[in-house]
Amino acid sequence: MSSPKLPSPDADSPLSRREQITLVASRLFSERGYHATSMRDLAAELGMQGGSLYAHISGKEELLIEIVNRAARQFDAALFSLKTADIAPELKLREAMSRHVSVVAENMDSATVFFHEWKHLSAGPLASVIAWRDGIEHFYRDLIAEGVAAGVYRPELNIKMTATLVLSSVNWTYTWYRPGGTLSPQDVATSFEQMLVLGLGSAAAGRKD
Amino acid sequence: MSSPKLPSPDADSPLSRREQITLVASRLFSERGYHATSMRDLAAELGMQGGSLYAHISGKEELLIEIVNRAARQFDAALFSLKTADIAPELKLREAMSRHVSVVAENMDSATVFFHEWKHLSAGPLASVIAWRDGIEHFYRDLIAEGVAAGVYRPELNIKMTATLVLSSVNWTYTWYRPGGTLSPQDVATSFEQMLVLGLGSAAAGRKD
DNA sequence: CCTACCGATCGGTAGG
DNA sequence: CCTACCGATCGGTAGG
Structure with missing residues (x-):
């Protein structure tokens, strides 16, 4: 005891x-x-x-590795099931962003460590974080490409830049989101997704349609 | 000599x-x-x-303070003249984003320090960085509010969330932009601004207009 | 700008 | 999980 x-x-x-x-x-x-x-x-x-x-532990870096790997696994667990999910393309991006923001919001500490301290990992773990980053980027590119193919997103879109824009919005939340506040992760994701898909511009201001 | x-x-x-x-x-x-x-x-x-x-210097923190303050001043110098500039509202946001990305792109090192290490400043300098962050956020909110007032942006927009989305896109560039590449800071800003204003969605996909 | 050094603190270990 | 300790390194200073 x-x-x-x-x-x-x-x-x-x-x-x-x-x-x-x-x-x-x-x-x-x-x-x-x-x-x-x-x-x-x-x-x-x-x-x-x-x-x-x-x-209890073998060294300081072991802690960093564990924190970073856990965060990566949480993103994977939340997002990668969407790859093959049978959801309408126009809902998939919203759902992905919602889950992405949720992982950040529900793990603000480890998310912050994940985005800030991965550079201090030694070669092996560093390589796997970089590989992860690559994977998540392709995940979002594929989502957007799907949407373009389905006709819900504009065909002129640069897929890479679009994925970067989406990732900017959901990743940057770790710098400003406050879990106790009035905004739920879903509020954030929905708001961002609506602005991104509908656009900020008013129809009156010369949109070609 | x-x-x-x-x-x-x-x-x-x-x-x-x-x-x-x-x-x-x-x-x-x-x-x-x-x-x-x-x-x-x-x-x-x-x-x-x-x-x-x-x-040459009085201490290690003096270096951090100088790097962070210089970065803040560069953002200010690039952006704050736009406050009173006589530019059409629909061009102001694009211009601001372009200048913002340029400051990041042309100072990748100090921008990275600025976004990553400001937390390690002692109380005084820390307070001024936080105040700066507040200022830049209100700068973008005002830009967007102007655009809404002028009818170029949708009136339903949540000004705070919109400013956060814009800031996400331009700030996050410090994590992925590579100065030697094919994309100029203007390319990035123009691409982001177009996607944000026009939206990702295709007109065909049930936009209300 | 160098040499030589300060006290403090670091990550980690031995032996219990 | 503690005591006691290791060599290494830290930011910074004295005196030149």
């Missing part, structure tokens, strides 16, 4: 010590940055001594 | 030693991050000893 110094956030959420460490590391890495967070800082927040961390 | 150990990049660009230091610091901070860059790393790239840097 151990007596944890730091109570778990909820009595009925028995996080393993290892998971607690990863969770606190996400918060500290996102707030202070990976290199600016010391193992002693991390240990202190968990109510232990610096050296004691190494009973 | 001094004899610089490190030749300036061009014979006819007599950068002061101080400016050289700031320039190299921008590159290293953007590549490795602020905390992961040591003063000795920086000194070595400049062909001097670690301690010698302090003949």
Whole structure:
């Protein structure tokens, strides 16, 4: 019967010590940055001594790798089922953006670490993050190409630039979204998707139609 | 008559030693991050000893402050003249985005530091960056509100969300734009602005007009 | 701008 | 999970 110094956030959420460490590391890495967070800082927040961390982990980078990989897997789990989903093309993009923003919004800490600190990974893990980025980009390109083929998006669109624009909108949320606020992730995604698809311009202002 | 150990990049660009230091610091901070860059790393790239840097600067944070403040001033210089400029509303947003992307594209290093490392500033400089962010956001909100008032943008638009979407597209460029490539900053801005204003949707797909 | 150095702190380990 | 410690490195300074 151990007596944890730091109570778990909820009595009925028995996080393993290892998971607690990863969770606190996400918060500290996102707030202070990976290199600016010391193992002693991390240990202190968990109510232990610096050296004691190494009973649970092999090193500092292992934490970063785990945070980044988990984030990538969450995006994959949320999005890649849409690849083959039987949804109307005009709804697919909205659904993808909604899920994408949700992953960011529900994991602000690890999302911030994911977008900010991946550069500090060593060669192996770094390569897999870059590969992931490539995959997500092609996922969105395919979505848009599908929509163009189905006639719901304009045929003149530059697919690459369009995918970049969509990714800009959903990724950048990690810099400004506040989970406690009035906007749900769905609100954000729906609002962005509507503006993107309908356009900001008024019909009165010389749209060719 | 001094004899610089490190030749300036061009014979006819007599950068002061101080400016050289700031320039190299921008590159290293953007590549490795602020905390992961040591003063000795920086000194070595400049062909001097670690301690010698302090003949030119007062401390490490001074460099970060200067890089961040310069970037903010460049955005201001590029954009704020547009506030009162006598340009048609439908062209103002395009022009603003073009200038915004240009500042990022022509200063990829300091822009990256600006977006990534501002959190590590101490209270005073931090407050002024936050104030700057607020200012730029209101700048874009005003631009869009003007356009709505002039009838070029749809009146149903949520001004705040629209400004956020525009800022997402131009800010996120620091993560993917490559200055040597085929896309000029104007290409990027024009492409984004057209997609945003016209919308991705095809007229055929049930736009109400 | 260099040499030589300061105290502090880093990630990590040994042995319990 | 703790105590005690390792070598390395940090930002910065003194004195020239």
